[in-house]
Amino acid sequence: MCPKIKVVLAKNSKESAVFSPLMADETHFQITGLHQQHSVDLCRMTCSCRKWDLTGIPCAHTVCAIWCKQENPEAYEHRFYSVVKYKQCYSRSIMPINGPSLWPECQLTLSLPPIYKEKVGRPAKLRRRQPDEVPASRQSKLKGVKRNNKCRTCGGFGHNQRSCNITKASGLDKPTQENNEMDRGQIQTPQNYNDGYR
Structure with a gap:
């Protein structure tokens, strides 16, 4: 396997120590944690948290189930993370391309930005943050002396x-x-x- 994938798998293996597996049959497991519970299917290579489905790397719940079977978690990684597939990916040549000055002119109309309409009310000072971003701390503003x-x-x-x-x-x-x-x-x-x- 590639080195970066091994680092991710080692991290998932460390996080799997807090879970306890319960075997239903040879391929189905119920993984119970402190505040969560997931089901793992080793035959279909799926987990209810969907991390294994999206990345192809066994998640912490899957590693716990694999250890219950006393097998190696690297055997359940996707084959495209292997060094052989990595070398096959870059085996062909990347052909050179011309600079922007030699590109053909596009005959399509340029897409314009939408018309801005000024909103009613006082404008917001802080931008909208993404759900995974850390909220802005209110301690950065200086407070006046309490009278x-x-x-x-x-x-x-x-x-x-x-x-x-x-x-x-x-x-x-x-x-x-x-x-x-x-x-x-x-x-x-x-x-x-x-x-x-x-």
Whole structure:
């Protein structure tokens, strides 16, 4: 077999250690794992996970069934993965071709891209990701400093002047203009008057 196919088969053999086989007959097996269960048919060379059908390389479930029969998993690989078939594939010559400047001109009309229509609403900032892609992490954005509100009435933290219980209990829902000016430091005290006369 080719070296890369051997690496894939070794990986599948390592993953097959977590499965346990249950023999139905000489060719049919039920492979049970931690959270999955598959059926393998060694005669038809099929597995319910369909990896063996698509690639031709025994999957982890198939390797578990082959080991139950005490056989070599390489015997169940597709014959096109052998070195002999690989050499036959490239035995013929690949003929040279001319560059694009010598290609004949095409008489067909050029295919144009579809007309773009602007969609309604705010455009999305992130692109649509494929199902097998890793989702974008939201930790990449910088977060602002968390503010801890301080009440002007009681001086406590975690609430403001509107939601203060002392203000509601005293009936002063709206603070007067004089209190606001004193909080801002706009009303001059006698010391400020003396400083002005100096």
